[in-house]
Amino acid sequence: MQETPLSCRGGHFLCHTMTVSNTTDFTNPSTFILLGIPGLEMAHVWISIPYCIMYVIAILGNFTILFIVEREPSLHEPMYYFLCMLAVTDLVLCTSVLPKTLTIFLFNSREINFSACLTQMYFIHGFSVVESGIFVAMAFDRYVAICDPLRHSTILTNLIVSQIGLAVLLRSSVLVLPCVLLARQWPYCRTNIIPHSYCEHMAVVNLACADIRISSYYGLSVVILVTTMDALLIAVSYTQIVRAILRLPTKDARLKTFGTCGSHICVILTFYSPALFTFLSHRFRQNVPLHFHILIANVNLMVPPMLNPIIYGVRTKQIRDRLLHLFTQRKT
Template sequence: MSISNTTNFTNPSDFILLGIPGLETAHVWISIPFCAMYAIALLGNSAILFIVKKEPSLHEPMYYFLCMLAVTDLVLSTSVVPKALSIFWFNSRQIDFSACLTQMFFLHCFSVVEYGIFVAMAFDRYVAICHPLRHSTVLTNLVVAKIGLAVMLRSGVLVLPCVLLAQQWPYCRTNVIPHSYCEHMAVVNLACADTRASSYYGLSLIILVTAMDMVLIAVSYTQILRVIYSLPTKDARLKTFETCGSHIAVILIFYIPALFSFFTHRFGRNVPLHIHILMANVNLLVPPMLNPIIYGVRTRQIRDRLLRLITHRDT
């Protein structure tokens, strides 16, 4: 199919994804680490879900939230990576207009879901450490389910306007998206209309969600640290803090590259496009790959259960 740069159309039947502009000759080589990271993410997050399901001692709020995080990571990476690999391997750049909007919704919706799950996990650690005697009564299975539902509803309600606005813009400049997936502003920038509503809404959404969630997480950990430093012995403080270590590491792995990618897309005009696109893809691959590894290594219950599974199969 030929790539149209000047054809006038208000409702394009499809878009053309370029992959990583400027690095087309290296697409095959880039696909190798991408595919490897995706495979590790699939295996690791599926293992987390399997272990928590099979181990009754892990049927606790902390591990339920971890399962929500694993499902979110699977959806996030799967919404983007298979199409990117088809571009890298088969030069399959065409994507249907409705499929593009669907990918946009799942990508941004589950990114916001991930933010919400981090807040829920911070709340769980706050209750477990600051009010341990009330943990089982405050975070019941029903409450955990309601928190998960609230996180999903919040994300869907906040992200849906982005997709609806993108759907109603007239596209008469080009149908070529200089990206490997349908990122919100990468699509909206193709419209031949005043798209400030989309731009302002997207910017406000990420700033408000990020700021609100980071404040809630910071408040939770401020209270947690106060309790930790009030403990009588160094060993007790270290052991208590270790229960939060995995969560803090996962938050940093997700937030830092996500914020870098977001603000680079809007304000980093001097950053080469291929660097930005690479970072955007890595941001969707590295956290899903590392999250189960971090929790598997640092959480004794998951590590022990995994070792038992491996040794049982070997015998």
């Protein structure tokens, strides 16, 4: 007796879709079907609750950062400009994923247009590369501020900060756009069912009935290049920062600076660790359950946008003081 496909256990509509998809030849389908988290269909509604909470926190937190920095002239400095870039990037990342994922979980709305799927793929992977670049820029800003504070304002002028932002965005577009263009040109004649909650690059191109090694190798090269280069630059910056901190005259000054840098490093590890696990497990998956892989992939896109405004915002005295000032003004 032939075993029923996993996706067919979720409902009649999905069984019918898979049957049609597996028996009909088509090229570049007009729609894909996102399964959500295969194997956990019965828990989709419950899973949507923490997803909603994280999304609301991410939206409120990042918009609060943008609002406070825009309203307070004393925060118009490179550190806070980079923080605003990070907030915008986080808003784009979580909004690219969460609304569609929640419609899958809550309303069983699994269809996504082919072009919309590729657009989602571009925004997810593109702005993940942007976020990595912003972490490098923020590490460089902290390096200059701590190791060469007298020249900080002359090195990181508003023009230089804007040029860094544009360079980070341009690098992302140049590296990620070929992934999307390659995915678009493959013929999809096996199935249009994506075993994922969003249009992840390899989850999509694995459906192609063609030799996709160029897509796989190019995607792997981009991840290795970006991760290795950015992690190395961040490590060099923070190594110099630690050396400078250890030379500070008082213990209180060292502890205060270590606390700030430590929170930054935690954010960076929170971003890179799940991303690397997700990427490598998708290509070299050995005994990793599919639902666990997808959950980690979603954590990678939801947790950093939720934590970044908390760690960078609440732990930054100027932003914290301004936020408290706004609340006290409203009460009076």
